[in-house]
Amino acid sequence: MSAADDRAPAQDELEHSEPVTVPSEYGTFSVIGWRVPEPSGAPATEHVSLSAPAPPGEEDLPPLVRLHSECLTGDVFGSWRCDCGPQLHLALERITEHGGTVLYLRNHEGRGIGLINKLRAYKLQDEGADTVDANTMLGLPADARDYTAAARILTAMGLSSVRLLTNNPDKVSKLESLGITVTDVIPHEVHARTENLHYLRTKRDRMHHHLTHLTPGETS
Numbered sequence: 001m002s003a004a005d006d007r008a009p010a011q012d013e014l015e016h017s018e019p020v021t022v023p024s025e026y027g028t029f030s031v032i033g034w035r036v037p038e039p040s041g042a043p044a045t046e047h048v049s050l051s052a053p054a055p056p057g058e059e060d061l062p063p064l065v066r067l068h069s070e071c072l073t074g075d076v077f078g079s080w081r082c083d084c085g086p087q088l089h090l091a092l093e094r095i096t097e098h099g100g101t102v103l104y105l106r107n108h109e110g111r112g113i114g115l116i117n118k119l120r121a122y123k124l125q126d127e128g129a130d131t132v133d134a135n136t137m138l139g140l141p142a143d144a145r146d147y148t149a150a151a152r153i154l155t156a157m158g159l160s161s162v163r164l165l166t167n168n169p170d171k172v173s174k175l176e177s178l179g180i181t182v183t184d185v186i187p188h189e190v191h192a193r194t195e196n197l198h199y200l201r202t203k204r205d206r207m208h209h210h211l212t213h214l215t216p217g218e219t220s
């Protein structure tokens with residue numbers, strides 16, 4: 001353990017590791033781990049940023065940023081119930097091509113209700129509820145995500161003005177309310193599948209996501 005690890009951080013202090021290089025199938029990233037105290041006083045959550053430089057000709061644009069909410073089932077296990085896995089892979093590709101940062105938010109699993117509650121919500125969806133009502137039936141918010149940690153990390157990285165990869169207008173307004181300027185909202189739509197079509201239509205119709213091509217196999 002290093003001297004830095006021994007040091008007791010102030011209660012609301014943002015901690016981070018030094019950047020390390022991670023080569024991957026998408027390209028090479030500069031990766032930083034971030035530890036952000038939860039406002040509730042709950043144990044701090046560890047997040048991770050993956051960044052790549054902008055190519056010549058694109059350095060003067062605000063950086064591309066993807067705020068990716070953790071989805072263990074989609075991101076790691078390749079679940080087809082949602083579009084998270086393909087969205088993550090598309091973001092990593094876009095960031096290595098155009099430069100910018102993927103910020104992987106690990107307190108956002110299940111739109112902020114956690115993994116076990118998300119799986120409980122899946123059970124209710126299998127019994128007929130949609131993704132919004134399933135959360136509500138569990139006595140939980142339809143979307144419990146808080147972007148304070150994301151805004152703190154972006155600010156610490158010097159990214160106060162960004163081009164955001166998202167289909168979710170609520171994500172844009174919440175980030176802007178925390179002091180980050182979103183100069184452009186760049187659609188981040190991936191192929192719909194038969195298995196996630198109902199879920200995506202619910203996101204479009206009830207959560208106002210900009211999803212324009214909801215036929216399996218199509219993307220914008």
Ligand SMILES: Nc1nc2c(ncn2[C@@H]2O[C@H](COP(=O)(O)OP(=O)(O)OP(=O)(O)O)[C@@H](O)[C@H]2O)c(=O)[nH]1
Binds near residue numbers: 068070071108109
């Ligand atoms: N509670 C709940 N969470 C889900 C469900 N399906 C996916 N998620 C979670 O939803 C989060 C991703 O949110 P989305 O609404 O898919 O997309 P978004 O991040 O708001 O918007 P984009 O930036 O356009 O991707 C991840 O944390 C997933 O774990 C579900 O049926 N119920």
Ligand SMILES: [Zn+2]
Binds near residue numbers: 071
């Ligand atoms: Zn998912």
